[in-house]
Amino acid sequence: MKKLQIVAPILFLLAFSAGAFAQEAKPYHEGPVWDLGFIHAKAGMEDRYLRYIAGDWKREQEALKKAGIVLDYKVITTEAHSPSDFNVILMTEYKDLASMEANEDKAEQIAMQLVGGEQKMEGGYVDRASYREVLGGRLAREIILEPKGAMK
Numbered sequence: 558m559k560k561l562q563i564v565a566p567i568l569f570l571l572a573f574s575a576g577a578f579a580q581e582a583k584p585y586h587e588g589p590v591w592d593l594g595f596i597h598a599k600a601g602m603e604d605r606y607l608r609y610i611a612g613d614w615k616r617e618q619e620a621l622k623k624a625g626i627v628l629d630y631k632v633i634t635t636e637a638h639s640p641s642d643f644n645v646i647l648m649t650e651y652k653d654l655a656s657m658e659a660n661e662d663k664a665e666q667i668a669m670q671l672v673g674g675e676q677k678m679e680g681g682y683v684d685r686a687s688y689r690e691v692l693g694g695r696l697a698r699e700i701i702l703e704p705k706g707a708m709k
Contacts, residue, residue, distance in 0.1 A: 586705035587698055589628060590651045595643035595692045602688035603634075606645065609685065613672070618649065620667050626660045627651055643692050654696070 598606040610632055618630040629650040637644040651657035672678045 582704050584704055585700050585702050588701040589699050590654050590657055591697045591699060592649045592651065592657070593695045593697055594647040595694065596645040596647060597637065597641065597643050597690045597692055598645055599688050599690070600640075603644065606685070606689045607632075607634075610645075610647070613681070614647070617668055617671055620671055621649075621664055624663065624667060626656075626664050626667075641692075645689075650699075 596606070615630075618627065621627040622629070627649050631648040631650075633646040633648065635644055635646065669675065669678065672681060
């Protein structure tokens with residue numbers, strides 16, 4: 558009888574705790590990682606920069622996607638709120654941070670092959686500097702607004 562008096566409250570607490578933990582499941586989970594680039598296309602040069610993005614930049618993103626390094630990519634234009642504000646956002650989606658970092662060397666090799674070597678790549682940076690400025694970048698984690706493991 559004494560054992561039952563000790564075991565019963567413990568079993569009750571365990572059962573209650575399991576129910577409480579199940580109820581506290583997050584209604585969201587972490588999704589893929591996005592690499593964001595904030596660009597200021599200089600006045601009158603937006604079209605030139607978007608032509609570069611639709612050509613060389615897109616070709617590189619597609620090659621990375623085909624190689625399984627990136628999941629997707631997007632380009633967003635916006636109004637600049639000042640002469641030094643960004644007006645283009647380049648977005649590249651990766652499965653997660655670990656796979657992004659693990660594939661850095663492979664991604665660089667693909668880019669070098671597409672461009673034609675280091676000198677041409679550096680020349681492209683110099684050329685683009687005449688009509689756009691890279692203001693910065695961020696890594697961001699997408700949040701999926703469903704519990705982890707939930708099916709759509």
